[in-house]
Amino acid sequence: MNTVVEQYLRSQLESVEYRVTLGKNNVANITEQLAKATAELSEWEAEAQALRDALPTQVPTPTQGDGDQVPTDEVAPEDKEASE
Known part of the structure; x- marks a missing residue:
């Protein structure tokens, strides 16, 4: 074969x-970064789940006959009169 070639x-x-x-x-570097990011994501998901678990379960709000929600912190008018 030609030396130049x-x-x-x-x-x-x-x-x-x-x-x-x-x-x-x-x-290799990208694979390492991906592994680190995946581990961090798993930690965040676990933290999010722990926070969800710590929240109280929602109690359904009572409704009136017409379907309107009754605020649970509101005092009934008859109770207001009795306390005055």
């Missing part, structure tokens, strides 16, 4: 092998 091909091969090495390193 062989040198050119070797030079091209070295360049491609270098890019392959860089690519593999990039993939």
Whole structure:
């Protein structure tokens, strides 16, 4: 094989092998970052679930016959008169 062509091909091969090495390193770094982000996400999900579990369960609000919600902190008019 012609020496000039062989040198050119070797030079091209070295360049491609270098890019392959860089690519593999990039993939390794991205994989590591993804693993860290996944672990952090799992922690956040666990924290969110713990907060959900800590919240009291909602008690259904009583409704009037027409379907309007009755505020639970409101005192009935007859009770107001009795307390005055």
